[in-house]
Amino acid sequence: MISIKGLHKSYQMGSNSLHVLKGIDFEVKEGELVAIMGSSGSGKSTLLNIIGMLDNHDKGSYKLDDVLIKNLNETKAANYRNKFLGFVFQSFNLINYKSAHENVILPLYYQGIGRKKREVKAMKYLDDVGLKNWATHMPNELSGGQKQRVAIARAMVSEPKVLLADEPTGALDSKTSKEVMDLIQKINKSGKTILVVTHEEDIAQMCKRVVRLKDGVIVEDKKINQKKAL
C-alpha cells in the first residue's frame, strides 16, 4: 500500500539546513496497523506529513497504492488526499463553527457528492463512532474524546485507503485514549490500513507493528502482539 525508498527531507532554518529524514526505507501492506514511534525531533511527524502529502520530500521515492507521489501541484495533491487519505490530528482540527455532522460532511462536499447523499453518508459514519445523537452539536459542546471521534468519522467518511493519525491521543486522558484506540482497532479490523504516530509506549502496544525513528533514521521495525485497547 505504501512504499518508501531512500526518503530524505531537510528544512531550511535561516542559513542552516536541518536534515530531518536521512534515508527512510519503509513498506506498509494493506490492512496493517503501524505505530511510528520516536522522541520529539526524531522526524516521525515529518514522515507522516510526507505520507499524507501535506509536505514534500526532497529525495527518494514514495508510492501510495502504486501511484508515484512526486512533484504534485496543489490541486492534484488535494484530489489525492481527498481520495486516498484520511487524517486524524492531535488537536482534532474540527471547524469550530460547523456542527459535528457538517464537519463530517466536508470531505464529501469536496468530492462533489450531492447534498442529500452526503448528509446520509456522514450520519452513518457518525453513527459508527457512536455520536449519532450528537450530530447537531458544535465542537465546543463536545468532550475531547467526542471531538476525536468526530475527527475519525470525518477521516473515514471519504473511504480512504490509508488512515493517518498524528498523536491521536495526545490531548486525551488515558481512559478516553483507550476508547479512541479501541475505535481505531475496530476500523483496522474491518481492513483499513492505519498509521499512528505516537510517543506513548502503551498506545504503540495496541498496534500490530512498531517502527522506531531516531535522528531521522529507522532504528527498529518489528511486528508485535497487539494488545486490546479495552
Added chain:
Amino acid sequence: MFNRDRWFEIFETIKSNKLRTFLAGFTVALGILIFIVLFGLGNGLENTFNEYFTDTKFNNIYVNGGRTSKPFAGYESNRLIELDNDDLQEISNKFDFFIEGITPRITISGEVGYKLKSNNYTIRGVGPSNQQNEMNVLMFGRYINEKDVINKEKNVVIGRLVKQDLFGDGEAVGKYINGGGRSWKVVGVYQDDGGDNEERIIYTAYTTMQKILKSTDKVGSIIISYKPSIGYDGALEFERKLKSFLKNKKKIDPSDPRGVRLRSAAKDMKENQDFSSALNYIIIFVGIGTLLAGVIGISNIMVFVIKERTKEFGIRKAVGATPSSIIWMVLQESIFITTISGYFGLFVGVVFLSSLGNTLKEDFYITDPYVDLNTALMATIMLIIFGAIAGYIPARRASKIKPIVALNDK
C-alpha cells in the same frame, strides 16, 4: 459561480460568523452611504448655485446709450447718445448671425388701476422677444406679438402679482385696466422665477409706448440675447463688434469709454461655470476619497478574516479542498457581502437624500439633493470590484499555505 452547493456552503459560513459579516458589510454600507450623501449634497449645492444664476437669461447683452466723454468728428464732448428704432433695425439685420432674440425696452412707471383698486407699477414697452429675454412664462392669454408692435395696440401683458393685486382670483385676460388716462386691454398674464419685482411689471408694445411718449422713436435700451451655440468666445467677439458698430454709427470716439454701454453676463457666466466645475471637482475628489477609504477598510477586514481563517483553510485542504476552491469561496463570500451591503447603503443614502428634499435650502443652500443612478451604481460596482481584489490577494496567499503549516499548533 452558480453552484447551489457552494452558495449553501457560503451561507453557512456567513450565518456562523455574524460579527465578521456585519463588520465587513457595515464598512461597505457606510462607505457607499457617505459617498451617496456627500455626492447628493454636492449636487444640491450646485442646484442652488445654478438657480441663482439662471433667473434672467445668461446670454443677454444689455445695450444703453449715455453721454460721451470725448469730442469726436466735430461733435462736442458730453453729447447725449440715445438708441432709436433705426439702431434696433440695423443691429438685428447686421448681426443676425449672432442674435437669438432682440427687444428694445422703454421703462416708465405709473399708477395703474382696475375698478377701485390701483397701484404704482413699472411699465415697459418691449418687443415680442422680451418673453425669451426675461424668461417669462405665460399663465393665461398671450404675450406681446408682432401685430401689437406694428399696430401700436394698447394691449398689455401683466405679471402674476399685478393680476393678483388688481383682479384677485378673478379673470384678467380680456379686461381693461386704466393707466395714464387711457384704458389698456389685458391680453396675457405671465409668471417669472426672478422674484416678486419681476412679477410686478406691465409690458406693452414698445411702439405703443413711443406713441404715448409723444411720438418719439427713441428706445431706452436694447436687450439682445446671443445664440448660446456661439459660445463664450463668440459672445465676447459679438460684443466687441457690436460696440464698434454702434460707436461708428453714433460717431463716438473709438477710444471713448462712455457714450454707449454694453453689459453682459458672458464674463460672469464663464466665472460661474468655472466655479461650478471647481465645486464639482471637489465633490468628485471627496467622493473618490470616501470610496477609497471604504476599499481600504474592506482590505483590512479581508486580511484579518483570512488570517483568522488560516487554520480552517488548512483543515479544508487536508480533507481535499483545492486551492482554487478556497479562493473562490473567499471571493464569492466577500462579493456577496459587499453587494448586499453596498446595495443597502445605496438604498439608505437615496432614501435619506430624498427625505431631505428642500429642507436644507434656507440654511445651507442645498436644493433638491440627488444622485443619479449611474453614479450610485458605478460607485457600488467599484467597491465590489475593489473589495474582490482586496480579498483575492490574501485569499490566494491563504490558498497556497501548506496545510501542515496551518495546522501546526501543537
